[in-house]
Amino acid sequence: MNFHYYFRHMNSSDALKYDVERKMAGMESLIQTSNPIHVTFSVEADVHKVHIGLHARNNAAVEVEEQSEDMYKSLDLLMDNLHRQLSREKDRMLARNGKPDPFADVAAPMPPNPADDFVEEEFTPAR
Secondary structure (H helix, E strand, O other), rough: OOEEEEEEEOOOOOOHHHHHHHHOOOOOHHHHOOOOOEEEEEEOOOOOEEEEEEEOOOOEEEEEEEEEEEHHHHHHHHHHHHHHHHHHHHHOOOOOOOOOOOOOOOOOOOOHHHHOOOOOOOOOOHH
């Protein structure tokens, strides 16, 4: 995935970049795009904001912004919200196209149970 980072009113942080890339790696199947993902970190007074903008499946634009008193807390809230939106967008796309989800596990038919064919016979001890 291709990331573009922007830092407003704060210094650049490799730890924040690493944290974003690590958390976005789990959502790679939901995003499926070669377009860059724009991540903006900003601090205004005591409010830490994180904003992510990207184009997900079927060129659906997704914009998410979260804010709190801590940058890492804002990032965690944002990732939860982003995952929920991307999952919802995937479900909408699949419902609109009317195709089954290729990633869904399809239940295989159960093989016949050999215990059903067992016939109980009377036991006679050998003499």
